[in-house]
Amino acid sequence: MLTTDPAGTVRFRERRRRVAEEDLAGRLRELGQLSTDVRRSVVRMIDGAQLGHIGGDLSVTDILVTLFGGVLAVDPEKPRDPDRDRFILSKGHCAAALYATLAHSGFFPLSELSTFMAPLSPLNGHPNRRKVPGVETNTGPLGHGFPVAVGCALAAKVAGRPYRTFVVLGDGELQEGSNWEAAMTAAHYDLASLTAVVDRNRLQQGARTEETKRLEPLADKWASFGWEVRGVDGHDHGELLSALRPSTTGRPVAVVADTVKGKGVSFIEDRVEWHHKVPNAAQVQAALEELSR
Numbered sequence: 001m002l003t004t005d006p007a008g009t010v011r012f013r014e015r016r017r018r019v020a021e022e023d024l025a026g027r028l029r030e031l032g033q034l035s036t037d038v039r040r041s042v043v044r045m046i047d048g049a050q051l052g053h054i055g056g057d058l059s060v061t062d063i064l065v066t067l068f069g070g071v072l073a074v075d076p077e078k079p080r081d082p083d084r085d086r087f088i089l090s091k092g093h094c095a096a097a098l099y100a101t102l103a104h105s106g107f108f109p110l111s112e113l114s115t116f117m118a119p120l121s122p123l124n125g126h127p128n129r130r131k132v133p134g135v136e137t138n139t140g141p142l143g144h145g146f147p148v149a150v151g152c153a154l155a156a157k158v159a160g161r162p163y164r165t166f167v168v169l170g171d172g173e174l175q176e177g178s179n180w181e182a183a184m185t186a187a188h189y190d191l192a193s194l195t196a197v198v199d200r201n202r203l204q205q206g207a208r209t210e211e212t213k214r215l216e217p218l219a220d221k222w223a224s225f226g227w228e229v230r231g232v233d234g235h236d237h238g239e240l241l242s243a244l245r246p247s248t249t250g251r252p253v254a255v256v257a258d259t260v261k262g263k264g265v266s267f268i269e270d271r272v273e274w275h276h277k278v279p280n281a282a283q284v285q286a287a288l289e290e291l292s293r
């Protein structure tokens, strides 16, 4: 099991204080810088491992950064605090983005990121709760993280605990039927403390979602399942901060976040072949240059 990085924890707390206290421009500057740092780490990790899911990682980065940089009530020094907010990355194949966000938030040392997917590294291709602090449950098989998140939110309600639960889903992932059982269950139990964010990049493995199995009208589907629905630009930290506020209706909240797969690297953006293609050395260089602007 990896352990907390004390210096990283201090940086995390200072950043959280600045995000809470500064004006909107200051907030956006903080979160924007963190997103750039996470994206650069992701590119380096995938280059080191020669494996990974770069398109989905870059797509989900701003959502993860907004959660850990400005929303989740978590403390890297106490990753098992019973009243911590729960976060589950249901699209677990994007582990690299989650690990980078956790490391930049002090849950473990940044130096560990260079071991991504190496033999015996705790940073496996899919997140493991027994190896990585900040990981609530193992994910990777699509459609499994959301039902666990519903369980966490139901447990909070039954036990009268104050924590909130957040889950991030891929849009292709929504083609797994277990998600819709979870959505029905959350609405049935009025789990207002639960927020599901859909990374709506319109691509899945090998094709566009609408060619594979149509999801639209997606917001209407969530609403018809009894959820409060909020649509946002999933790369706009300000919009994400607003959309991640607690439910105002007593119903669970679905945030449909419009995103671009591969966001931030022009030759990867919105291209189906970059689901898990690995950039060559020149492409890594070009990606890091784009991400330093």
Ligand SMILES: Cc1ncc(C[n+]2csc(CCOP(=O)(O)OP(=O)(O)O)c2C)c(N)n1
Pocket: 053, 055, 056, 057, 059, 091, 093, 140, 141, 142, 143, 169, 170, 171, 172, 173, 174, 199, 201, 203, 204, 205, 261
């Ligand atoms: C049950 C299951 N089937 C297949 C896979 C293989 N797989 C990994 S990622 C992926 C596509 C996921 O698409 P999406 O949820 O849209 O993620 P994103 O495009 O954001 O990476 C598939 C089919 C899996 N992980 N789990």
